[in-house]
C-alpha cells in the first residue's frame with residue numbers, strides 16, 4: 025500500500041524541481057513545508073489523545089487507540105429509576121458527569137463501580153460522544169459500517185429511528201405518530217462496538233476488551249457488560265433531592281410541534297447546518313422543580329475542565345485514568361487509506377490554495393488577507409472528515425484495528441519498541457509550542473517598530489537571538505574559525521556545522537536502527553520525524569541568519585552603533601520579515617491552534633477558562649467559580665469562545 029504513495033512523492037518532487045527555481049531555503053536539506061502531508065495531522069491527533077482542550081478544537085476524530093483502564097478506577101453511572109443498567113450502558117469517570125447527565129430527575133440513582141483489574145478499552149478521539157454534525161461521530165460510524173457510503177446519512181441520530189411505541193401504545197392503539205427516541209442511534213453504536221469485540225473474540229465479561237472510551241464534555245466509557253467481574257458495584261444510592269416547592273411550571277406542551285422540536289435540537293446540539301429535515305416530535309421532560317439542575321451542569325463542566333490537558337502551551341494531565349497503547353494506534357490519516365488520503369489531498373489543494381506538491385501559494389486574490397489565510401490553514405484539521413473511506417480503505421481499517429487490538433491483548437512485545445510515542449509527541453509540543461509563540465511575538469515586534477534607536481534594536485535582536493539559540497543549542501557547535509569576511513559562509517544553512525546540527529535536531533527522538541517498530545509505530549514515528557524536520561529546517565536558518573546579523577553588527581559591546589544606518593535598518597527589517605513569515609507558516613503547518621489560544625486575561629484562582637463543550641450551552645465565556653454566574657454567549661462559528669484569544 026505504501027509503495028505507490030512513495031513513487032507518487034518522487035515523481036511530484038522531480039516535477040517541482042523543474043518548475044520552480046529553488047532558493048537556499050528550499051534545497052533538499054531545507055524543503056518547503058508540504059501542506060498536503062498527513063504528518064502534522066497524525067502528529068496533532070497523537071499528541072492530543074485523551075486531552076479535552078485540543079480535542080474540543082478539533083472535533084472530528086482520526087485516531088482509534090487501544091487502551092487500558094487501570095485497576096481500582098472508580099466508574100459512575102446515574103439512572104432516572106431504580107433499575108440495574110442493561111448492557112451496554114455508559115460510565116463516567118467523574119461522579120459529577122454522571123450526575124449532570126442523569127442525576128437530577130425525581131428518582132435518580134447513582135451506581136458506583138470500581139475496576140477489579142486492568143481493563144482493556146478502545147478509544148475514539150475527537151469529540152466522539154458529542155451528538156454533532158461536525159464529524160464527531162464519523163470515525164465510529166465508518167468503523168461500524170465499513171465504508172463512508174454505508175455509514176448513516178444522518179451521522180448523529182441514524183437513518184431509521186424506531187416508532188416508539190410502534191404503532192401506538194396500549195392506551196392509544198393504532199396511533200401512527202412517530203415519536204423520536206433521541207438516543208436510539210447511540211445505543212445502536214454502543215451495541216455495535218461491543219459486538220465487534222465479541223465477534224472478533226477480543227474480549228468478553230472478565231477478559232480482554234470490555235469498553236469503549238469517547239469524549240464530549242469529559243471522558244466516558246461504554247461498558248459492554250454490567251455483569252462483568254472486571255468492575256464491582258461499590259454503592260447504589262438514591263441521589264434524588266427533595267423537589268423545589270412553589271416553582272411555576274414552564275408553559276411547554278408535552279408533545280411539541282415539529283418546528284419546536286427542531287428549535288430545541290438546534291439549541292442543544294449546535295452546528296446543525298447539515299441536519300436533515302425531520303418531522304419527529306419530541307417528548308419534553310421539564311424537571312423544572314429539580315434542585316441542583318444548574319449546579320449539576322456547572323460541576324459537570326468543572327470536572328471536564330480538569331481533563332483539559334495541554335492548553336495554552338502548558339502541559340496538563342488530560343484523562344489520566346486511561347492509558348493509551350501507543351504501539352497500536354490506528355489513524356484515518358494513514359496514507360494506506362488510499363482513497364481517503366487522495367480525497368483529503370484534493371480537497372486541501374482546492375480549499376487552501378496549495379500547489380500539486382503541497383506548497384502553500386497564498387491567497388488567490390492578492391487583496392485577501394494573509395493573516396486570515398494562515399488562520400484557515402492552521403485550523404484545517406477541523407474540516408477534514410472521515411467521509412471518503414472506500415471499500416478497500418474500510419477493509420484495511422477493520423483489519424488494522426483488529427490486528428492491533430489483538431497484538432496489544434496478547435502482549436506481543438516483540439513487535440513493539442516499548443517507546444511511548446504519545447509522550448514523545450507531547451514532549452515535542454511542550455518543548456516548542458510556547459517558544460514558537462514567543463519567537464513570533466518578538467519578531468513581529470521588530471517588524472512593526474521603528475529601527476532607528478540602536479539600543480532598542482540591539483535589545484530586540486538579542487531577545488530573538490537568545491530564543492533562536494535555545495532551539496538549536498543541544499544540536500549546534502559553532503564553526504571553529506570565522507571572520508567577518510567568512511561569516512556568511514560559516515553560518516550558511518549548507519555549511520558543515522549547520523548540516524550536522526540539522527541532522528541532530530531532526531533525529532532528536534529517533535530510536536536506534538535495531539529498534540523493532542510495529543506498523544503503527546512506523547507511521548507515528550514518521551509523522552514525528554516530519555514534524556521535527558519542519559521545526560528544525562525552519563528554526564535553524566532563523567538562528568543562523570540572526571547570528572550573522574548579530575556577529576556582524578552587535579557583538580562588540582564596546583563598539584555597537586549608536587544609530588542604525590538605513591542600509592542596516594533595511595537588512596534587519598528584511599531579515600525579521602522573512603523570519604516572521606517562516607514562523608507563521610510553520611505554525612500554520614503544525615496547526616497547534618489549541619495551544620496558541622487561551623483566555624485573555626488569564627483566570628484567577630477559582631476561575632476556569634471556558635470553551636464551549638457539547639452539550640453545555642455553547643458560547644460560555646468564563647466560569648468564575650461556585651456562587652458566581654456563568655456568562656452565556658451563543659456562537660455558531662468556530663468554537664473559539666468570546667474571551668478567548670487566538671493566534672496567529
Ligand SMILES: *[C@@H]1O[C@H](CO)[C@@H](O)[C@H](O)[C@H]1NC(C)=O
Nearest residue numbers: 033036037058060061381382
Ligand atoms: C506532499 O505530500 C503529498 C501527500 O503526502 C504528496 O503527494 C506530495 O508528493 C508531497 N510533496 C512533495 C514535494 O514531496
Ligand SMILES: *[C@@H]1O[C@H](CO)[C@@H](O)[C@H](O)[C@H]1NC(C)=O
Nearest residue numbers: 103104105106107108110126
Ligand atoms: C429506567 O430508565 C431507563 C433509562 O432511561 C429506561 O430505559 C428504562 O425503561 C427505565 N425503566 C423503567 C422500569 O422505568
Ligand SMILES: *[C@@H]1O[C@H](CO)[C@@H](O)[C@H](O)[C@H]1NC(C)=O
Nearest residue numbers: 111112229248249250251252
Ligand atoms: C453479559 O454477560 C452475561 C454473563 O456472562 C451474559 O449472560 C450476557 O448475555 C452478557 N450480556 C451481553 C449484552 O453481552
Ligand SMILES: *[C@@H]1O[C@H](CO)[C@@H](O)[C@H](O)[C@H]1NC(C)=O
Nearest residue numbers: 168169170171174418419422
Ligand atoms: C464489514 O466488513 C466485514 C469484513 O468484510 C464484514 O464481516 C462485516 O459484515 C461488514 N459489516 C457491515 C456492516 O457491512
Ligand SMILES: *[C@@H]1O[C@H](CO)[C@@H](O)[C@H](O)[C@H]1NC(C)=O
Nearest residue numbers: 189192193194195196199201
Ligand atoms: C400513549 O400515547 C398517548 C398519545 O400518543 C399518550 O398520551 C400516552 O401518554 C401514551 N401512554 C404511554 C404509557 O406511553
Ligand SMILES: *[C@@H]1O[C@H](CO)[C@@H](O)[C@H](O)[C@H]1NC(C)=O
Nearest residue numbers: 191192196197198199200201
Ligand atoms: C395508521 O396508518 C394506517 C396505514 O397508513 C391507516 O390505515 C390508519 O388509519 C392510521 N391510523 C390512524 C389512527 O391514523
Ligand SMILES: *[C@@H]1O[C@H](CO)[C@@H](O)[C@H](O)[C@H]1NC(C)=O
Nearest residue numbers: 106130131132262264265266
Ligand atoms: C428516591 O428518592 C426520591 C426523593 O426522596 C423519592 O421520591 C423516590 O421515590 C425514591 N426512589 C426509590 C426507588 O425509593
Ligand SMILES: *[C@@H]1O[C@H](CO)[C@@H](O)[C@H](O)[C@H]1NC(C)=O
Nearest residue numbers: 282283299300301302303304
Ligand atoms: C415535514 O412536514 C412538512 C409539512 O407537513 C412537509 O411539507 C415536509 O415534506 C415534511 N418533511 C419530511 C422530511 O417528511
Ligand SMILES: *[C@@H]1O[C@H](CO)[C@@H](O)[C@H](O)[C@H]1NC(C)=O
Nearest residue numbers: 376377386387388389392397
Ligand atoms: C485561498 O484563496 C482565497 C481567495 O483569495 C482566500 O480567500 C483564502 O483565504 C485563501 N486561503 C488560504 C489558506 O490561502
Ligand SMILES: *[C@@H]1O[C@H](CO)[C@@H](O)[C@H](O)[C@H]1NC(C)=O
Nearest residue numbers: 476477478479480481586587
Ligand atoms: C533609545 O532608547 C533608549 C531606551 O528607551 C533611550 O534611553 C535612549 O535615549 C534612546 N536613544 C535615542 C538616541 O533616542
Ligand SMILES: *[C@@H]1O[C@H](CO)[C@@H](O)[C@H](O)[C@H]1NC(C)=O
Nearest residue numbers: 506507508575576577580583
Ligand atoms: C566585524 O566587523 C565589525 C564592524 O564592522 C567589528 O566590530 C567586529 O569586531 C568584526 N568582527 C570580527 C570577528 O572580525
Ligand SMILES: *[C@@H]1O[C@H](CO)[C@@H](O)[C@H](O)[C@H]1NC(C)=O
Nearest residue numbers: 643645655656657658666667
Ligand atoms: C456575546 O458576544 C458578542 C460578540 O463578542 C458580544 O458583543 C456580546 O456582548 C456577548 N454577549 C454576552 C451576553 O456576553
